[in-house]
Amino acid sequence: MTTIYPVVWSNNKVLLIDQTCLPSQYTLVEINRYEDMAKAIKTMIVRGAPAIGVAAGYGMYLGAREINTKERETFLKKLEEVAEILRQTRPTAVNLFWAISRMLKTAYESIGTVEEIKNILLETAQKIQAEDLQTCQDIGKNSLQILPSNLEKLSILTHCNAGALATAGYGTALGVIRSVWAAGRLKRVYADETRPRLQGAKLTAWECVQEKIPVTVISDNMAAHCMQKGLIDMIVVGADRIAANGDAANKIGTYGVAVMAKMHDIPFYVAAPLSTVDFSLENGDLIPIEERDPSELYQIGDTVIYPDGVDYYNPAFDVTPAKLITGIITEQKTVKPGELISLKPELSYH
Ligand code: MRU
Numbered sequence: 001m002t003t004i005y006p007v008v009w010s011n012n013k014v015l016l017i018d019q020t021c022l023p024s025q026y027t028l029v030e031i032n033r034y035e036d037m038a039k040a041i042k043t044m045i046v047r048g049a050p051a052i053g054v055a056a057g058y059g060m061y062l063g064a065r066e067i068n069t070k071e072r073e074t075f076l077k078k079l080e081e082v083a084e085i086l087r088q089t090r091p092t093a094v095n096l097f098w099a100i101s102r103m104l105k106t107a108y109e110s111i112g113t114v115e116e117i118k119n120i121l122l123e124t125a126q127k128i129q130a131e132d133l134q135t136c137q138d139i140g141k142n143s144l145q146i147l148p149s150n151l152e153k154l155s156i157l158t159h160c161n162a163g164a165l166a167t168a169g170y171g172t173a174l175g176v177i178r179s180v181w182a183a184g185r186l187k188r189v190y191a192d193e194t195r196p197r198l199q200g201a202k203l204t205a206w207e208c209v210q211e212k213i214p215v216t217v218i219s220d221n222m223a224a225h226c227m228q229k230g231l232i233d234m235i236v237v238g239a240d241r242i243a244a245n246g247d248a249a250n251k252i253g254t255y256g257v258a259v260m261a262k263m264h265d266i267p268f269y270v271a272a273p274l275s276t277v278d279f280s281l282e283n284g285d286l287i288p289i290e291e292r293d294p295s296e297l298y299q300i301g302d303t304v305i306y307p308d309g310v311d312y313y314n315p316a317f318d319v320t321p322a323k324l325i326t327g328i329i330t331e332q333k334t335v336k337p338g339e340l341i342s343l344k345p346e347l348s349y350h
Contacts (some may be wrong), residue, residue, distance in 0.1 A: 004164035004207060006046055007054045009126060014058045016046045019165055023206040034063035034082050041089040041096070044197070048166020049240045049276055050132050053095030057125035059086050060103035064121045067114075075114045079107055091288040092249055092317045094241040094278045099128055132168035135273040138331040139172055140179030143236070143271065146327060146334050147180065153187040154180065154233040157223065160194045160251035161203035162238025162271065172238040172271040174207060176329060181213050189215045190232060192223055194251060196296040196314065220253050227264040235261050236329075239272040246322030246337020247284025248272070252315055258324040270320070271329040274345050284319035292316045 008015040014031040020043065021027045029045055031037050037059035040046050046055045063082030069075050083100045090096060106124045110117045147154065156177055163174030171178060180186040189208055194200035201217050208215035218226060226232050235257060239248040248254075248270045261268040281287060294312035298304055306312075322337035332343050 003169060004210065005169045006048075006051045006165045007058065007129065007168070009058060009129075014055070014062070016040055016055065017165065018045050019047055019203060020045055022165075023202055023209075031058075032062065033066065034059045035085065037062060038085050038089050041086070047199075048161060048163075049093035049095040049238065050136070050167040050172070050273060051165065052090060052093050053099035053275060054125075054129045054132055054168050056086050056089075056096050056099040057103055057128040060100060061118070061121045061125045064107070064118050070114050072114060072117075075117065076107060079104065090290055092240045092290045093276075095273075095275050098275050102128065129168045132273065132275075133170055135275075135331040136167050136170035136172055136175040137179075139271050139273065139329050140170065140175040142331070142334055143176040143179055143269075143329050144183055144185075146267075146269070146329065147185055148233065148267070151233055153185055155188045155190060155231055156180065156186065157190040157192065157226070157232045157235045157257070158204060159192040159200060159220075159235075159237050159254050159257050161199040161207070162250075163204055163207040165203050165207060166238065171207070172273065172329075173236040174204060174238075176236045176269075176271045177208075177213065178211070181211070186213065187233075189213055190223075190226060191215055191217045192253065192257070193217055193219045194253060195220055199251065220256075223257055224260045224263075227260055227266055232264075232266055235266055235268045236271055237269075239270050239276050240317055241281075241287050242270070242272060242277045242328065242340065243281040243284045243287060244277070244279045244341055245283045246325060246328060246340050247287070247319050248322075248325060248328070248337075249284060249287045249289065249317045249319045252318050255318040255320045255324075258320040262324055267326040268320075268324060269327050269329055269334075270325055274330055274332070274343060277340060277344075279341070279344050284321065287317075287319055289318070290316040 018027040163171035191200040298306040
């Protein structure tokens with residue numbers, strides 16, 4: 001198995017794979033300061049909910065490292081400021097807020113000198129990363145229980161990139177696909193191109209090619225046709241934030257895929273760690289949806305493709321209602337959306 005780690009701690013700095021350059025260039029960006037980490041998250045050098053959480057964990061440590069005081073109270077006050085800068089980067093993926101609050105909680109609960117707290121924060125960031133890797137592998141393993149028994153091999157459609165690049169290194173939805181492939185049960189992946197940022201075409205397809213997983217990229221408006229033609233046996237997507245009732249926010253276009261899946265009677269699964277569940281939100285209407293710069297829509301490379309005088313709307317995520325979700329594959333087990341609450345872990349967000 002090829003290993004792809006989007007965030008690496010090496011020689012006292014963070015290395016990020018620049019996901020804005022893939023697939024044409026594989027570039028590593030060095031991050032030494034928390035403001036640069038905030039910028040990298042905002043500009044999507046690092047993206048995907050769990051990877052954003054991992055990056056934010058290290059961002060908190062980098063911020064802590066820069067605080068020049070021996071006074072515990074002053075240190076904690078300044079660490080809150082670092083947390084606030086990191087929180088302002090992207091609003092939808094709850095893993096960002098989850099990781100920041102876990103880092104803050106660790107700092108507040110640590111006794112010892114400021115230097116000792118800093119060391120514990122680095123260990124916690126590394127723990128968040130290691131746990132996510134394990135979590136994704138467990139999600140992959142659990143997914144093998146829900147594969148339809150009447151099909152020897154399956155074609156799975158996914159939307160956006162919920163792969164190694166979007167996590168600590170294995171993937172949620174694409175982690176499921178990796179596991180199904182390793183188990184010899186995968187026929188092919190259909191990767192939605194995923195307008196406007198093309199994470200499916202650029203990142204999911206790149207990951208599949210690295211591992212020689214057969215992948216067909218389709219433009220988003222071809223998905224219904226592929227379902228109608230019987231090309232898709234199952235759909236697996238990731239999530240950026242799941243409400244307590246199982247409504248799931250994911251990359252814009254996911255909701256449409258779920259509606260089409262219902263129409264064609266195709267199982268639609270969300271694969272996500274429990275750190276992506278926001279148990280404080282009763283339902284998906286309460287999930288904040290990021291709106292990004294309209295240039296993502298009207299510009300391809302340097303070329304403007306829309307005429308002057310049109311208005312734009314560029315929401316980055318949508319919410320798939322729980323009633324369209326066959327099951328949520330977590331690190332513990334696969335549950336119906338309504339049963340999610342029974343899995344609330346001690347370290348959940350809220
Ligand atoms: O805007 P992005 O690229 O950060 O959005 C990513 C997604 O929507 C992913 O599907 C989601 O974060 C799950 S990643 C395991």
